[in-house]
Amino acid sequence: MPVQSTQAFLTNAAAIHKHAMRTLFRQLDSLYEGAIVVDRQGRIAWIDDKYRAMLGLRDAQQALGREIEQVIPNSLLRDVMRTGEPILLDIMEFGQQTFVVTRLPLESDQGDVIGAVGFVLYEQLHQLKPLVAKFTALQQELAAARRGLAERRGAKYALDDFVGRSAACLEVKRHAARAAQLDVGVLLLGETGTGKEILANAIHALSNRAAAPFIGVNMAAVPETLLEAEFFGVAPGAYTGADRRIRDGKFKQADGGTLFLDEIGDLPLTMQSKLLRVLQEQEFEMLGSGKVIKVDVRVIAATSVDLAALVAQGRFRSDLYYRLNVLQINLPPLRDRLEDLDVLCDALLQQIYERHGTRRRSMTPPALALLGAYRWPGNVRELRNVLERACILSDSSRLSADAFDAVLPLTVHGHGAAQPVRNYAAALAEFDNTITRNALDATGGNVVAAAKLLGLSRATMYKRMANMKNVTP
Numbered sequence: 001m002p003v004q005s006t007q008a009f010l011t012n013a014a015a016i017h018k019h020a021m022r023t024l025f026r027q028l029d030s031l032y033e034g035a036i037v038v039d040r041q042g043r044i045a046w047i048d049d050k051y052r053a054m055l056g057l058r059d060a061q062q063a064l065g066r067e068i069e070q071v072i073p074n075s076l077l078r079d080v081m082r083t084g085e086p087i088l089l090d091i092m093e094f095g096q097q098t099f100v101v102t103r104l105p106l107e108s109d110q111g112d113v114i115g116a117v118g119f120v121l122y123e124q125l126h127q128l129k130p131l132v133a134k135f136t137a138l139q140q141e142l143a144a145a146r147r148g149l150a151e152r153r154g155a156k157y158a159l160d161d162f163v164g165r166s167a168a169c170l171e172v173k174r175h176a177a178r179a180a181q182l183d184v185g186v187l188l189l190g191e192t193g194t195g196k197e198i199l200a201n202a203i204h205a206l207s208n209r210a211a212a213p214f215i216g217v218n219m220a221a222v223p224e225t226l227l228e229a230e231f232f233g234v235a236p237g238a239y240t241g242a243d244r245r246i247r248d249g250k251f252k253q254a255d256g257g258t259l260f261l262d263e264i265g266d267l268p269l270t271m272q273s274k275l276l277r278v279l280q281e282q283e284f285e286m287l288g289s290g291k292v293i294k295v296d297v298r299v300i301a302a303t304s305v306d307l308a309a310l311v312a313q314g315r316f317r318s319d320l321y322y323r324l325n326v327l328q329i330n331l332p333p334l335r336d337r338l339e340d341l342d343v344l345c346d347a348l349l350q351q352i353y354e355r356h357g358t359r360r361r362s363m364t365p366p367a368l369a370l371l372g373a374y375r376w377p378g379n380v381r382e383l384r385n386v387l388e389r390a391c392i393l394s395d396s397s398r399l400s401a402d403a404f405d406a407v408l409p410l411t412v413h414g415h416g417a418a419q420p421v422r423n424y425a426a427a428l429a430e431f432d433n434t435i436t437r438n439a440l441d442a443t444g445g446n447v448v449a450a451a452k453l454l455g456l457s458r459a460t461m462y463k464r465m466a467n468m469k470n471v472t473p
């Protein structure tokens with residue numbers, strides 16, 4: 001184009017616009033693979049033959065006048081009318097097919113939205129194929145991850161996993177089965193390693209919430225400053241360093257299911273009132289969002305401390321205590337149900353065999369008698385740990401009392417031999433090491449539980465462990 005006329009053309013903005021629109025519409029007409037129009041009520045007012053054929057409709061009459069979603073379930077044309085905003089490029093699924101679509105609102109001369117038009121683009125579909133393939137693959141991955149998460153979030157144990165046939169154990173199981181029928185707060189009381197988590201899982205699995213998630217939080221393991229975020233989640237950018245994505249809290253994750261609050265006695269007072277509010281109202285605010293989220297969650301709490309004593313000392317809110325304690329189940333320590341030792345050993349040895357794939361083992365009567373003489377401060381968890389180590393150290397398929405010599409803490413063997421006179425500091429350090437190691441053994445390496453057993457804070461426990469490393473080669 002000569003310079004003169006180009007300039008004339010460029011200065012005439014209205015002409016350019018008109019020309020561009022004519023070109024666009026001419027091209028669009030040959031670009032799209034199908035088109036559909038809905039009226040203000042979201043009913044199909046017009047559909048072209050190409051779109052009709054893609055949707056598998058015999059004639060236009062099968063579509064005209066019907067609600068758009070009845071014909072195209074994933075249509076967003078109604079949203080376009082509601083917002084008045086176009087959706088210029090989107091991927092829409094229709095059965096097994098994936099369409100790349102454009103949606104525009106239709107306006108009257110007065111600017112009122114009177115309907116919407118949707119196009120399926122076709123040239124672009126070809127060009128966007130790698131993108132569509134990636135989108136489909138990502139969607140499949142997401143679905144698989146969601147399925148995996150749901151499985152992992154479900155109950156890990158059933159009532160049969162709570163092993164024992166003593167009267168005390170059967171009583172516990174009877175209470176648990178009853179608790180499953182009632183949608184009320186349950187409080188599980190028992191020393192560390194008595195199976196509180198197993199029982200909480202089992203109650204969930206037997207309840208009519210079984211298909212929904214079972215989510216656990218250990219109050220002793222989450223630092224006080226993080227508890228609120230852990231419970232209620234964090235909105236994107238709620239504070240400096242917060243994730244740009246929403247992080248759901250445990251209440252949201254457990255929606256429809258059961259939330260297991262382990263070591264509830266460690267819940268700080270400030271969080272106790274917040275927890276009480278959620279339990280009463282079944283709603284909470286996600287941190288940094290101000291949005292109220294409604295949930296339907298059943299809470300099972302557990303503790304190894306005397307919660308009633310904490311209430312008496314004013315360290316645990318009595319109203320929260322009553323709310324959690326509608327039904328109480330007391331789990332007996334292992335030393336009070338030693339008649340279960342043989343069935344427990346059988347079940348645990350079977351688990352060890354399944355996990356490690358080594359040979360099947362059984363117990364000799366003297367070995368059982370030796371285990372029966374021990375006090376088991378770490379309860380069934382400690383028993384499992386002791387059996388596991390005996391299996392590693394012994395080649396025999398029948399575990400004799402000897403197999404436990406190097407495994408059981410000193411107390412069970414007694415201190416018969418005369419002890420040499422030693423330097424006081426060295427003896428004290430050795431004593432510290434021994435009880436620290438014993439507590440860790442008793443709890444299967446669980447530092448929080450071991451600190452509890454010794455009546456130490458977590459920080460002191462870590463200090464002891466560090467010292468232990470310094471002394472022990």
Ligand SMILES: Nc1ncnc2c1ncn2[C@@H]1O[C@H](COP(=O)(O)OP(=O)(O)OP(=O)(O)O)[C@@H](O)[C@H]1O
Pocket residue numbers: 161162163164190191192193194195196197198199262304347380381382384449
């Ligand atoms: N009744 C039981 N039957 C079979 N195994 C059990 C039983 N009780 C406990 N265990 C074993 O002990 C381990 C610890 O159990 P669990 O975590 O349920 O105890 P807990 O009371 O919740 O302990 P903590 O108070 O330390 O959290 C389990 O992994 C399981 O191997």
